[in-house]
Amino acid sequence: MITKRIIPCLDIKNGRVVKGVNFVSLKDAGDPVKNAQYYDRQGADELVFLDITASLQKRKIILDLVKKVGEVIFIPFTVGGGIKSKEEIRDILLAGADKVSLNTQAVQNPKLITEASDIFGAQCIVIAIDAKRIAKKKWEVYIKGGTQPTGIDVLEWVQKAERLGAGEVLLTSIDFDGTKDGYDCELLREVTQRVHIPVIASGGAGNARHFFDAFNSGASAALAASIFHYRTLSLPAIKEYLHHRRISVRI
Numbered sequence: 001m002i003t004k005r006i007i008p009c010l011d012i013k014n015g016r017v018v019k020g021v022n023f024v025s026l027k028d029a030g031d032p033v034k035n036a037q038y039y040d041r042q043g044a045d046e047l048v049f050l051d052i053t054a055s056l057q058k059r060k061i062i063l064d065l066v067k068k069v070g071e072v073i074f075i076p077f078t079v080g081g082g083i084k085s086k087e088e089i090r091d092i093l094l095a096g097a098d099k100v101s102l103n104t105q106a107v108q109n110p111k112l113i114t115e116a117s118d119i120f121g122a123q124c125i126v127i128a129i130d131a132k133r134i135a136k137k138k139w140e141v142y143i144k145g146g147t148q149p150t151g152i153d154v155l156e157w158v159q160k161a162e163r164l165g166a167g168e169v170l171l172t173s174i175d176f177d178g179t180k181d182g183y184d185c186e187l188l189r190e191v192t193q194r195v196h197i198p199v200i201a202s203g204g205a206g207n208a209r210h211f212f213d214a215f216n217s218g219a220s221a222a223l224a225a226s227i228f229h230y231r232t233l234s235l236p237a238i239k240e241y242l243h244h245r246r247i248s249v250r251i
Helices: 032-042 063-072 086-094 104-108 111-120 154-164 185-192 208-216 235-244
Strands: 005-013 016-021 024-028 047-051 077-080 099-102 125-135 138-143 148-153 168-173 199-202 221-224
Touching (some): 005 032, 005 199, 005 235, 016 032, 032 047, 032 063, 032 235, 047 063, 063 077, 063 086, 077 125, 086 111, 099 111, 111 125, 111 154, 138 154, 154 168, 185 199, 208 235
Parallel strands (some): 047 077, 099 125, 125 168, 199 221
Antiparallel strands (some): 125 138, 138 148
16 A cells, blocks of 8 residues: 655745745744754655745745755655756755756746656656636646636646656645645545646645545645644644554554
């Protein structure tokens, strides 16, 4: 049985961890390096680091901060935000990341997915999709930190991304983000039924049951931020809950 993964997420703005609701009303949530160390010790399976304003501000990721985080953890580490080229991907991997997350540039320049996958391996290329519901069973892809609609259908885009060489999908519901009402399980089911690569659920976790629901909806991993940053729930407590409900997790 494949083990399900629990992944804390560090949304970074101006060198600090932040968290909001529906991608707005951001509040400070601490120091990235200290948070990373804490989650590593807590038993996180992976860590995601997203420089959430890099694309909007048309700048590169803060590599020094990536290096500092990478030096204090011993778990797989995914970095995203404003990545535009193969050269930037290489720099981030050399700085300590195991994977990179592409969103805006993948939409605007899809061939980058294939080029990066060919050079670094599909296992290194995560396609982040910020999805907003626009109709029944229909979601639109947003880019630039969730600020710009693209007119692209999420279900079509995720299949294209897989064909182009993506090794994993980070699927965030803008509608559910930060609400603590649970993941968008309908979106998860629709996406996971259409691709063969792992899908990380993101947006809306508020309790341990929500992780259970996400995994039963097809997710290979579940990402959360608020409940971890503000110590609402611990990683061990969530894993214990899932273990007792016969979800395979690393204890």
